[in-house]
Structures are given as structure tokens and as C-alpha cells.
Amino acid sequence: MQETEKIEIMNFDQEGYLADGKAAVEAGKKMAQIADRVADEGYDAVFLMGVGGTWDELMQLEYLMNKFGDKDLEVYLIHAAEWNVMGHKRMTERSVVLTASESGTTPEVLEAVKKLKQMGVRTFAMTKPEGPIGQAVGAENCIRMASNHGAGGCEMGYYLADCFGLRLLNRRGCFPKFDLFIEQTENVWAELLDMRKRFEPKAEEFARKYGLAPYTMFIGSGALWGETILFSMCILEEMQWKRTRYITSHDFFHGTLELLEPGVPVVLFKGEDECRALDNRVEAFLRSGKTGDEDYLIIDTAEYAIPGLDDDFRVIVSPWILSSLVTDRMAAYYETVTKHNLKYRRYYHQFDY
Amino acid sequence: MQETEKIEIMNFDQEGYLADGKAAVEAGKKMAQIADRVADEGYDAVFLMGVGGTWDELMQLEYLMNKFGDKDLEVYLIHAAEWNVMGHKRMTERSVVLTASESGTTPEVLEAVKKLKQMGVRTFAMTKPEGPIGQAVGAENCIRMASNHGAGGCEMGYYLADCFGLRLLNRRGCFPKFDLFIEQTENVWAELLDMRKRFEPKAEEFARKYGLAPYTMFIGSGALWGETILFSMCILEEMQWKRTRYITSHDFFHGTLELLEPGVPVVLFKGEDECRALDNRVEAFLRSGKTGDEDYLIIDTAEYAIPGLDDDFRVIVSPWILSSLVTDRMAAYYETVTKHNLKYRRYYHQFDY
Numbered sequence: 293m294q295e296t297e298k299i300e301i302m303n304f305d306q307e308g309y310l311a312d313g314k315a316a317v318e319a320g321k322k323m324a325q326i327a328d329r330v331a332d333e334g335y336d337a338v339f340l341m342g343v344g345g346t347w348d349e350l351m352q353l354e355y356l357m358n359k360f361g362d363k364d365l366e367v368y369l370i371h372a373a374e375w376n377v378m379g380h381k382r383m384t385e386r387s388v389v390l391t392a393s394e395s396g397t398t399p400e401v402l403e404a405v406k407k408l409k410q411m412g413v414r415t416f417a418m419t420k421p422e423g424p425i426g427q428a429v430g431a432e433n434c435i436r437m438a439s440n441h442g443a444g445g446c447e448m449g450y451y452l453a454d455c456f457g458l459r460l461l462n463r464r465g466c467f468p469k470f471d472l473f474i475e476q477t478e479n480v481w482a483e484l485l486d487m488r489k490r491f492e493p494k495a496e497e498f499a500r501k502y503g504l505a506p507y508t509m510f511i512g513s514g515a516l517w518g519e520t521i522l523f524s525m526c527i528l529e530e531m532q533w534k535r536t537r538y539i540t541s542h543d544f545f546h547g548t549l550e551l552l553e554p555g556v557p558v559v560l561f562k563g564e565d566e567c568r569a570l571d572n573r574v575e576a577f578l579r580s581g582k583t584g585d586e587d588y589l590i591i592d593t594a595e596y597a598i599p600g601l602d603d604d605f606r607v608i609v610s611p612w613i614l615s616s617l618v619t620d621r622m623a624a625y626y627e628t629v630t631k632h633n634l635k636y637r638r639y640y641h642q643f644d645y
Numbered sequence: 646m647q648e649t650e651k652i653e654i655m656n657f658d659q660e661g662y663l664a665d666g667k668a669a670v671e672a673g674k675k676m677a678q679i680a681d682r683v684a685d686e687g688y689d690a691v692f693l694m695g696v697g698g699t700w701d702e703l704m705q706l707e708y709l710m711n712k713f714g715d716k717d718l719e720v721y722l723i724h725a726a727e728w729n730v731m732g733h734k735r736m737t738e739r740s741v742v743l744t745a746s747e748s749g750t751t752p753e754v755l756e757a758v759k760k761l762k763q764m765g766v767r768t769f770a771m772t773k774p775e776g777p778i779g780q781a782v783g784a785e786n787c788i789r790m791a792s793n794h795g796a797g798g799c800e801m802g803y804y805l806a807d808c809f810g811l812r813l814l815n816r817r818g819c820f821p822k823f824d825l826f827i828e829q830t831e832n833v834w835a836e837l838l839d840m841r842k843r844f845e846p847k848a849e850e851f852a853r854k855y856g857l858a859p860y861t862m863f864i865g866s867g868a869l870w871g872e873t874i875l876f877s878m879c880i881l882e883e884m885q886w887k888r889t890r891y892i893t894s895h896d897f898f899h900g901t902l903e904l905l906e907p908g909v910p911v912v913l914f915k916g917e918d919e920c921r922a923l924d925n926r927v928e929a930f931l932r933s934g935k936t937g938d939e940d941y942l943i944i945d946t947a948e949y950a951i952p953g954l955d956d957d958f959r960v961i962v963s964p965w966i967l968s969s970l971v972t973d974r975m976a977a978y979y980e981t982v983t984k985h986n987l988k989y990r991r992y993y994h995q996f997d998y
Contacts, residue, residue, distance in 0.1 A: 344899020363734050373895035374866075377919040381716050400895070507860065507888050513727075530900035535860050535890070542726035542753070546697020547883035549992050566730040577998045583991075638936075639902050645930045 299489040303624055306485060313481025316448040320455035320474070322435050326416055327459035335414075336386040337366035338460065340453075343400045345526040346392040347371050349449050351518030352611045353457045359565070359607070360458070360467050367457075373400040376407070389415040390456055392449060394437060395641075396423020405429055418452050446522065446619050447484060447612035451477070454608060469604065476601050480609065484616045487596045495621040498589055502557040503629030506535060509551065509558045511574055513541040514567030516593070519611045519619065527623045531634040534626070541570035545577075552583040561614055562592035565607045591617060652842040656977055659838060666834025669801040673808035673827070675788050679769055680812035688767075689739040690719035691813065693806075696753045698879040699745040700724050702802050704871030705964045706810045712918070712960070713811070713820050720810075726753040729760070742768040743809055745802060747790060748994075749776020758782055771805050799875065799972050800837060800965035804830070807961060822957065829954050833962065837969045840949045848974040851942055855910040856982030859888060862904065862911045864927055866894040867920030869946070872964045872972065880976045884987040887979070894923035898930075905936040914967055915945035918960045944970060 338357065340350035347369065354369040361367065370380060372391070389408055393401050396419045405428045408415045417429045418437050426434045437449060455474070462470035502508060508528070512520030517540060524538035539548045541560075552558065558578060562571040578588045593610040596617075601609065627634050639645070691710065693703035700722065707722040714720065723733060725744070742761055746754050749772045758781045761768045770782045771790050779787045790802060808827070815823035855861060861881070865873030870893060877891035892901045894913075905911065911931060915924040931941045946963040949970075954962065980987050992998070 344896055347896070347899075358734065361734070371893075371895055373898075373923055374893075374920065377922050378867075381711065381714070514731075525896075525900035530903050533903050535888070535904060537888070537890070540724075540727075542724050543697055543700070543878075545726075545993075545998070546700075547878035550883050550886050550990060551888060552992075567727065569730050570726055573998070577992075580998065582996070582998070637903060639905070639930075640898075643935070645898070645926070645933065645935070 299492070301485070301488050301492060301621075302628075304488070304620075309485060310481055312448060313479075313484075316451050316481075317478055319435050319437075319452055323452050323455035324459040324470075324474075326433070326435070327456045327463065330388050330414065331460060331463035333414075334386065335388045336384055337368065337382050337388075338457070339380065339383060339387060339389045340367065340369045340457075341372050341375065341389050341391040341401070341404060342369075343372045343398060345522050346394075346398075346401070346449075348518040348522035348526065349392065349446060350390070350453060351521075352450060352515050353453045355515050355517075355565075356454065356608060357457050357461060360461050362464060362466050365461075365464065365466070372398070372404040376400060376403050383411075383413065385412045387413050389413055390418075390453065391415065391425075392418040392437070392453070393423070393425045394419070394445065396420040396425050398425065401425055402428060416456070418449060446519070446615040450612050450615065458608070469602065472602065473605055473608070476605065477609065480598060480601075480612070483598045484612060487613060488616055488621055490596075491617045491621050494589075494591075495617070495625045498557075498559075499622065499625035499629045502587065503626050505555075505557050507556060508534065508536050509548070509556060510536060510538045510561070511541055511544055511558065511571075512538070512561035512563065513570050514563045514565040515607050515610050516561045516563040516614055519614045520561055522615075523618045523622070527619055527634075528626065530637070530640065531623065532626050532630055532632050533638070534630070541567060541574045544574055549577070549583075552585045554584045555587060556585055558585065558588040560588065560590045561618075562590060562594065563607070563614075564594050564610045652845070654838070654841050654845060654974075655981075657841070657973075662838060663834055665801060666832075666837075669804050669834075670827075670831055672788050672790075672805055676805050676808035677812040677823075677827075679786070679788070680809045680816065683741050683767065684813060684816035686767075687739065688741045689737055690721065690735050690741075691810070692733065692736060692740060692742045693720065693722045693810075694725050694728065694742050694744040694754070694757060695722075696725045696751060698799075698875050699747075699751075699754070699802075701871040701875035701879065702745065702799060703743070703806060704874075705803060705868050706806045708868050708870075708918075709807065709961060710810050710814060713814050715817060715819050718814075718817065718819070725751070725757040729753060729756050736764075736766065738765045740766050742766055743771075743806065744768065744778075745771040745790070745806070746776070746778045747772070747798065749773040749778050751778065754778055755781060769809070771802060799872070799968040803965050803968065811961070822955065825955065826958055826961070829958065830962065833951060833954075833965070836951045837965060840966060841969055841974055843949075844970045844974050847942075848970070848978045851910075851912075852975065852978035852982045855940065856979050858908075858910050860909060861887065861889050862901070862909060863889060863891045863914070864894055864897055864911065864924075865891070865914035865916065866923050867916045867918040868960050868963050869914045869916040869967055872967045873914055875968075876971045876975070880972055880987075881979065883990070883993060884976065885979050885983055885985050886991070887983070894920060894927045897927055902930070902936075905938045907937045908940060909938055911938065911941040913941065913943045914971075915943060915947065916960070916967075917947050917963045
């Protein structure tokens with residue numbers, strides 16, 4: 293790490309990030325304690341509930357819990373707005389819900405949380421305890437999001453959610469290395485800082501070349517698919533008003549590939565799970581020269597080592613890595629090129645609808 | 646219907662379509678027989694497996710089986726390419742798989758079907774019996790797709806899949822009106838023909854106005870969500886090389902709405918299930934005038950009556966209606982405006998990848 297230590301990260305508070313990381317580790321312990329409480333009480337199914345970005349973020353945990361969980365574990369990713377009108381036939385009083393809201397006010401989540409409380413379903417929220425959603429779930433069921441600034445928000449949100457879900461697995465006998473995982477990731481934040489430094493020139497180059505492109509494609513799969521949506525939709529669409537197309541590595545070949553032509557920027561996020569085989573197929577297609585489209589970038593989380601981390605844990609941290617590189621760094625450089633402030637919105641939070 | 650009876654449908658063989666409809670009803674009986682066989686033998690879970698368009702088409706059946714099914718029914722929509730690398734922890738020798746392939750050769754489905762056979766999992770395919778996938782599942786497990794031409798392909802595919810899934814529900818005591826449903830939809834094809842005639846001017850008007858737009862948004866939910874993807878991806882992307890953005894009515898408000906601005910065509914597909922409340926919210930936003938975007942079209946399946954059809958069955962036929970209007974008619978008019986033959990591909994089926 294030595295050589296990159298002094299490198300700046302644009303518009304990024306490195307000390308603040310490391311302090312947030314420490315706070316995340318503490319908050320993670322609370323998440324594991326909540327999981328212990330749930331495991332002690334028993335449960336029939338786990339529901340991960342979000343909207344937009346929080347739905348995207350929880351998707352990796354759904355993936356991980358299905359990957360590492362036993363056959364009898366039921367875990368469902370649900371969208372709060374959809375659940376508000378449809379419900380879910382597998383939800384009972386013995387179920388448990390984990391949700392999140394950075395603003396603490398997300399109307400669809402607030403509505404759902406109030407209903408869940410009436411139904412007597414245990415509900416936990418990663419949000420501000422003082423916000424309406426925090427108030428609705430109650431202080432003992434609320435965990436403050438660790439990040440005080442946006443930059444590390446996603447991967448620290450992943451960390452917290454994973455502490456809950458993986459601990460639940462551990463208590464079922466499914467993820468025996470939970471303690472080792474916590475131990476080995478305690479200082480992961482310094483590594484994620486270092487990856488940011490390494491990625492800085494790539495982020496700048498890509499944003500300069502393609503930040504003004506009218507349409508950009510993002511491809512991902514497996515544990516990275518939620519983050520692929522999050523970056524495309526919550527960052528580039530919502531915060532940059534860029535037209536994007538996100539597509540899974542497997543469905544890319546069933547329609548979307550026809551959109552490739554010279555001048556269409558394509559970014560493939562390569563992960564480290566079973567679905568890497570599907571990413572490889574996309575990569576081979578992009579590299580084949582058959583599309584005439586030379587404007588592709590491949591971001592492979594496997595190129596970002598974390599010394600001392602078990603191979604088994606790579607799949608878990610792969611979305612944290614991707615989030616650090618794109619949802620944080622790529623977004624920052626898009627802003628410098630588009631001159632479009634990431635905080636500006638046309639409609640969202642501007643008026644009721 | 647009298648007034649519209651003599652109206653032409655552009656590039657559409659009306660007699661051929663009605664003949665296909667009759668064949669679909671016959672094929673539907675076979676699907677129900679297969680469901681009876683499965684119900685007699687027993688099963689632990691139902692897997693609906695596709696890729697691209699077939700995955701999209703089976704999504705409505707997943708929705709319906711969850712909607713009408715009992716709490717213990719397990720039904721999973723899986724993507725063949727993803728299943729090939731990941732498997733599914735709930736699949737056993739007692740499971741049953743329904744898949745489809747119009748070409749009969751889809752490589753990912755063929756690979757999956759061969760594996761399923763080795764695993765001893767009962768697998769049924771809506772495909773050509775003489776194709777590789779038909780051969781792999783065996784003649785007794787294969788149902789020929791009813792449509793001889795593309796125009797009615799989707800809704801007849803929906804019909805066949807529904808005959809299987811709804812019959813399975815019926816045998817569990819969940820969809821008691823199965824026989825009535827079959828009876829009342831026997832002549833639905835004439836109604837779907839009539840709807841095409843009514844929609845013809847709208848399809849032409851929209852395609853003329855927006856067929857050359859650089860980017861078009863499609864919004865849907867519930868039972869119509871699969872068809873929303875199918876039209877956007879399989880028709881407009883694959884067959885017309887148009888840039889599209891499809892988004893659910895619920896997640897639209899979490900990013901994608903920021904893309905609305907004057908000149909961006911938006912199409913909202915309004916359905917007839919619980920999620921209509923979510924569609925209504927989008928409609929109100931579009932009509933609010935706050936976006937300055939006047940270029941929206943609302944296609945509401947509820948405006949297309951089917952005399953004599955039970956209200957309970959509307960949700961089932963809503964994707965058939967939407968498919969008739971857009972995947973068939975809108976596509977036909979796009980072709981006349983873009984001058985881009987629907988059959989032409991850059992890459993798909995052009996070479997191996």
C-alpha cells in the first residue's frame with residue numbers, strides 16, 4: 293500500500309471514511325446481536341425490504357443467504373411499494389423483516405413498517421433512529437447507518453446488512469466462519485480506500501471519455517447485480533440524469549446485445565461467484581471485435597486483492613469493492629464532466645407525488 | 646363487433662390467427678393433461694424456466710400462481726443460463742420444470758434440459774417436437790407452440806402456460822373455476838382480433854410520432870411486468886435496435902423519473918391487479934404537468950372488454966391483451982416507420998458466441 297498512501301482521492305475525506313468504517317464495525321456488532329435475538333426467538337422466513345437503492349443493496353444479501361443457506365431457509369427480497377399492495381403469502385407473525393432508509397422518511401417503507409408493526413411482524417431498520425421510520429420500528433430495532441457522508445454509504449450498508457444475514461446463517465449452522473469473517477474484514481476499509489486510489493485514474497479516464505455519451509450500458513450478474521442496478525439507476529439516472537441500460541450477463545444475449553455499435557459505451561462488472569462464467573461470455577463477445585464497439589470497460593473485482601482475506605469471503609466483499617469503485621469514484625468523476633451536481637433533482641423530494 | 650368486422654389489420658392474417666387460436670385451445674387441453682399427470686404423481690415445487698422472451702412470458706404465470714396459489718405452493722421463475730451455473734437449492738427429483746423455446750434450439754435451455762434429464766427432474770417444453778429441445782424432453786413431454794406466425798405467438802404461449810399452471814392450482818383446490826376459465830376463453834381469439842382492430846390507429850399514431858425517438862420509456866407492473874420487458878427488450882431492442890428503458894411502476898419513482906423531460910416518449914401499461922394502484926400513481930405523475938413531458942401514452946387493458954368473461958379472469962388475460970396490442974401491433978407499425986425489418990439481427994443467431 294505504501295506507494296499509494298499519499299495519493300489524494302478527489303473530494304473524499306479519507307480520515308472521515310476510516311472513522312465511519314470503525315463505526316460500521318461497531319454497528320455491525322449490533323446487527324449480529326439482533327440476528328442472535330431473532331435466532332433465539334425463532335423465525336419462519338426472512339424478508340429483505342427496500343425500494344430503489346435499498347432494494348438494490350439488499351439484493352446481494354438475498355443472493356448470499358441463498359448461496360450459503362440451507363435448503364429450508366426462506367429468504368425473500370421484497371419491494372415495499374409492491375408489498376404494500378400485494379402482501380406476501382409466506383409472511384407470518386413468525387417472520388422477520390430487515391429494511392433500510394438513508395433519509396429515514398421513504399414513504400413506501402414507512403407505510404410498510406407501520407403495517408408490519410400492526411401485523412406483529414418483527415421489523416428492523418438501518419436508518420436514523422430519530423426519523424419517522426426509526427420511530428416506527430422503535431429504538432431497539434433500529435441501527436444507525438454508519439456513514440456520515442455519501443461516499444462510503446453503500447459498502448457500509450452492505451456490511452451492516454451482511455452482519456445480520458450472515459450471523460443468522462451462522463446460527464443455523466450454515467456459515468461457520470462468521471467470526472473469522474468479522475475478524476478479517478475489520479480493517480477492510482483501509483483496503484477499500486487503497487482500491488479507490490488505484491481506480492482513480494480509470495474513473496477519471498472513463499468519465500472524461502464517456503460522461504457525456506447519450507446512452508451507456510452496464511452489465512453484471514450474481515452478487516454484483518444489485519450494485520449494477522444501483523449505480524445505473526440511483527447514481528447515473530437519478531443523480532446525473534444519464535440514460536443507461538443495465539442488463540444481466542445472461543439476458544444480455546437475448547435482445548440487448550443488438551444495441552451494441554461503435555460509440556456505445558459498455559461497462560461489464562465481473563464478479564467472483566458462479567455467475568462469473570456468464571460474465572466471461574459477455575467479455576469474450578465484447579473482445580471478439582464482432583461488434584465494432586471498442587468503447588468497453590471491464591471492471592473485475594478479482595483484480596482488487598484484500599491480503600489475508602479467505603477466498604470464501606471474496607464473493608461477499610465483491611459488491612463492496614464495486615461500490616467503492618463506481619458508486620463512489622465513478623460517480624464523482626461523472627460529476628466533474630457533466631457539471632451536474634450529484635445532489636440536484638428535478639422531481640425527487642421536490643414535491644409530493 | 647359488427648362495425649369493426651371488415652377492418653383490415655396491417656400485415657396480419659386474420660383467418661390464420663383464428664385457426665391458430667383453435668389449435669391453441671387443443672394444445673391447451675394437452676397442457677392441462679400434463680398438469681393432471683404431474684398432480685397425480687405429486688411434486689414439491691414448480692420451476693418456470695426461460696431465457697429472454699420466454700423468461701419474460703413465464704413471469705406472468707409465476708405471478709398468477711403466487712396470486713391464486715396456497716401458502717405451501719412453491720413456484721420459482723428461473724433463468725436457464727443462471728440455473729446452469731448456480732442450480733437452485735429447492736429443486737429435487739420431485740420438482741417439475743416447464744420451459745419453452747420457439748426456435749427449439751436455444752442453447753442455454755438445451756443445456757439445462759439435458760442436465761435436468763440426467764437429474765431425473767420432470768421437464769416439459771412448449772417447443773417444436775422435432776427440434777433439439779423437443780427431442781431432449783421427449784415427445785410425450787413436448788407441446789408444439791400453437792402459433793404458425795409470429796403475430797399471436799405471445800398470447801397463445803401465455804394461454805398454453807396458463808393451462809398448465811392454472812390446472813395445477815385447480816388440482817390443489819386453489820383455482821376452482823378452471824373449467825369455467827377454459828370455457829370462457831375458448832373464443833377469446835376473436836376478441837383479441839377485435840382489440841387489434843380498435844388499437845390499429847393508436848399503434849400507427851404512436852409509431853409515427855415516436856418510432857424514431859432516440860430513447861423511449863415503458864412502465865408496467867404486476868401481471869403485465871413480464872410483457873413490459875418482452876416488448877421493450879425482445880421487440881424494440883432486439884428487432885428494432887431501439888434504445889428503451891423499462892421500469893416497474895414502483896421503482897420508477899426511485900431514479901428513473903428524473904429522466905423525464907419534454908421529448909421523451911413514455912408508455913405506461915396499466916393492468917388489472919393489485920399493482921394497478923402503483924400504475925395509478927405513475928399516471929397521476931405523468932398527467933400532473935410537472936414534468937413538462939407531454940409525450941406519454943397510457944395503454945389500459947381494462948378499456949378492452951371481453952363480453953362474458955368473469956371479472957376474476959381479467960388479471961389472467963391482461964397480458965394477452967397487452968401482447969396483442971403492443972408486441973404484435975405496435976411492433977408492426979414501428980417497422981413501417983423505422984424501415985427496419987423485424988427479422989433482421991446484427992448478432993443474434995448470426996454466429997456463435
